[in-house]
Amino acid sequence: MALLELKSISKHFGAIQALNSVSFSIAPGEVVGLMGDNGAGKSTLVKIISGIYHPSSGELRYEDKAISIPNPGAARALGIETVHQDLALANNLTATANIFLGRELKHKFGPLRLLRHNAMRARANELFNELKSETRADDLVKDMSGGQRQAVAIARTRLADAKLILMDEPTAAISVRQVAEVLGLIHRLRDAGIAVMLISHRMPDVFTACDRVVVMRRGSKVADKPIADSSPEEVTALITGAKEAA
Amino acid sequence: MASGNDFATGFTNVGRTRFWQRGFLATQSAYVLAALIVLIFIMSLLSENFLTAGNISNITRNFSFIAVATLGMTLVIITGGIDLSVGSTMALSATITALVMGGLVAAGFTPFPGATMILAILAGLGTGFAVGLFNGFAIAKLKLAPFVTTLGTLSIVRGLTYVATYGRGAYPSGPDKDFFIAVTAGRLFDLVPVSFLYLLVAAVAMYVALHHTAWGRHVFAIGGNEAAGRLTGVNVDRVKIQVYVLSGLAAAFNGIIISGWLGSAPANLAQAYELTIIAAAVIGGANLAGGVGGAAGAIIGCVLIEVIRNGLVLARVDPYWQQTLVGCIIVAAVLVDRVRSARSG
Numbered sequence: 001m002a003l004l005e006l007k008s009i010s011k012h013f014g015a016i017q018a019l020n021s022v023s024f025s026i027a028p029g030e031v032v033g034l035m036g037d038n039g040a041g042k043s044t045l046v047k048i049i050s051g052i053y054h055p056s057s058g059e060l061r062y063e064d065k066a067i068s069i070p071n072p073g074a075a076r077a078l079g080i081e082t083v084h085q086d087l088a089l090a091n092n093l094t095a096t097a098n099i100f101l102g103r104e105l106k107h108k109f110g111p112l113r114l115l116r117h118n119a120m121r122a123r124a125n126e127l128f129n130e131l132k133s134e135t136r137a138d139d140l141v142k143d144m145s146g147g148q149r150q151a152v153a154i155a156r157t158r159l160a161d162a163k164l165i166l167m168d169e170p171t172a173a174i175s176v177r178q179v180a181e182v183l184g185l186i187h188r189l190r191d192a193g194i195a196v197m198l199i200s201h202r203m204p205d206v207f208t209a210c211d212r213v214v215v216m217r218r219g220s221k222v223a224d225k226p227i228a229d230s231s232p233e234e235v236t237a238l239i240t241g242a243k244e245a246a
Numbered sequence: 247m248a249s250g251n252d253f254a255t256g257f258t259n260v261g262r263t264r265f266w267q268r269g270f271l272a273t274q275s276a277y278v279l280a281a282l283i284v285l286i287f288i289m290s291l292l293s294e295n296f297l298t299a300g301n302i303s304n305i306t307r308n309f310s311f312i313a314v315a316t317l318g319m320t321l322v323i324i325t326g327g328i329d330l331s332v333g334s335t336m337a338l339s340a341t342i343t344a345l346v347m348g349g350l351v352a353a354g355f356t357p358f359p360g361a362t363m364i365l366a367i368l369a370g371l372g373t374g375f376a377v378g379l380f381n382g383f384a385i386a387k388l389k390l391a392p393f394v395t396t397l398g399t400l401s402i403v404r405g406l407t408y409v410a411t412y413g414r415g416a417y418p419s420g421p422d423k424d425f426f427i428a429v430t431a432g433r434l435f436d437l438v439p440v441s442f443l444y445l446l447v448a449a450v451a452m453y454v455a456l457h458h459t460a461w462g463r464h465v466f467a468i469g470g471n472e473a474a475g476r477l478t479g480v481n482v483d484r485v486k487i488q489v490y491v492l493s494g495l496a497a498a499f500n501g502i503i504i505s506g507w508l509g510s511a512p513a514n515l516a517q518a519y520e521l522t523i524i525a526a527a528v529i530g531g532a533n534l535a536g537g538v539g540g541a542a543g544a545i546i547g548c549v550l551i552e553v554i555r556n557g558l559v560l561a562r563v564d565p566y567w568q569q570t571l572v573g574c575i576i577v578a579a580v581l582v583d584r585v586r587s588a589r590s591g
């Protein structure tokens with residue numbers, strides 16, 4: 001049974017056709033690599049699944065039900081979490097504030113809803129420990145390294161019990177050692193039965209972490225096959241267009 | 247493979263922040279507060295009248311006249327916006343309050359003592375609410391630039407103020423007039439201006455809202471990275487509309503207070519106050535680029551401006567120097583902040 005199924009999803013921005021009838025599915029606990037050149041439509045696909053863009057046409061099915069995802073909150077309610085390409089962090093806020101942005105923990109205090117600072121800080125520290133990241137919950141994001149920012153963005157996806165985590169280029173701005181940590185995390189997610197869609201430009205990431213690879217070129221899906229049946233050379237040829245489809 | 251602990255200690259690329267580099271002490275507000283204390287000390291040496299109860303009471307009343315509006319302005323600035331319409335909103339709200347009070351009396355509608363005053367003040371606050379809603383809607387929904395939008399409302403609202411009274415202004419009147427003056431311009435124990443008490447309540451409410459509610463987090467997040475707010479599901483448009491409405495309400499409130507003290511609402515009431523109010527907010531640490539600011543800073547900025555004005559008068563210096571000095575302090579405040587963040591960053 002597929003967790004998420006996209007059927008002939010198209011998206012255009014005015015005259016730009018960003019996605020052209022893309023269909024694919026992802027099963028629970030499956031790790032799918034999504035590759036393609038800049039402008040291929042990868043981020044647009046991610047934003048449709050996370051409720052930021054709405055498809056121009058096509059159908060979304062989740063756990064065998066036709067659904068629409070009107071906003072990011074709806075995606076989260078379904079168990080879909082996203083690490084966006086630009087990380088989507090507010091520099092002027094602390095790690096904790098960013099992790100809980102839009103779903104703060106609150107005390108009921110008469111008519112007031114006051115923030116539970118300590119509970120949120122404790123949970124943030126817990127998440128950073130799990131991610132083996134030395135990121136302090138009270139530090140401002142603007143004072144952080146690339147890897148720490150990445151940790152904050154990933155920690156955010158671990159707040160609720162997600163079923164599907166979308167990672168849009170999570171390894172683009174971090175050191176080799178931190179890349180290994182992110183890939184290790186993806187393995188642990190899969191072991192926990194959580195599906196992951198990993199977008200990356202780095203061939204080794206996809207070939208070590210993923211079960212399946214999907215290649216996009218100029219808005220269309222040109223390949224979708226098990227990692228075991230493909231090779232970095234083939235994927236490179238598919239991305240550039242040297243090979244039409246596979 | 248390294249153990250989790252080895253790994254963690256292996257990448258200490260950010261040092262622990264020292265106490266003066268975080269919290270209130272790390273803010274521009276703290277530096278300006280220090281400057282203010284020095285200034286008060288110097289003033290008290292220069293003039294023995296400066297630290298008298300009467301003078302302190304006057305200073306308190308005067309900065310309270312703009313401080314609630316500065317709180318509202320600070321909220322707008324934290325989201326990365328600006329509200330140039332506050333001076334005009336103060337004038338129109340004061341005018342509507344005076345007109346409604348007079349109108350109800352003329353229509354013979356005085357069901358119980360205080361009724362005309364209460365309805366008139368509600369009408370005045372409603373005016374500020376409406377102006378704020380207009381600004382917020384244009385900025386959040388129609389995506390117009392805050393500067394241009396509120397520059398437009400500055401002119402529209404001031405024009406309406408003149409139209410409403412043929413340029414002659416309006417006067418609070420009727421049986422509730424003395425009551426109105428007492429609740430706006432009165433002094434508790436003949437000493438503490440009531441306007442200062444209102445300010446304290448507003449400031450505490452704003453502090454709690456900014457630092458202890460999700461709404462406050464969202465206000466800061468919008469100023470820090472609006473796109474991130476949208477991606478994480480913050481209702482950016484609604485929060486933006488809310489801050490402009492609060493700014494309009496705060497301006498209306500201060501306009502009504504000022505008209506109580508003046509005993510009238512001239513059509514040119516609070517003309518150009520938007521500049522003083524923005525200056526106070528910025529001196530107090532609100533960053534026009536968004537994402538930074540607070541209630542304490544806003545009040546500190548207002549006090550500093552008033553202490554300078556008051557001090558110049560007591561020192562028999564031409565009070566027209568005030569503007570020049572305030573300008574210098576704005577530049578100095580942002581310069582100190584720049585130097586400080588360049589060092590630590």
Ligand SMILES: Nc1ncnc2c1ncn2[C@@H]1O[C@H](COP(=O)(O)OP(=O)(O)O)[C@@H](O)[C@H]1O
Nearest residue numbers: 013016018036037038039040041042043044045
């Ligand atoms: N909000 C938008 N408005 C207009 N065009 C867009 C928008 N988002 C993406 N596009 C266009 O859609 C195409 C695919 O972009 P994107 O999905 O970001 O590609 P990728 O992530 O694969 O590099 C590009 O041509 C891009 O310019």
Ligand SMILES: [Mg+2]
Nearest residue numbers: 042043085168
């Ligand atoms: Mg992209």
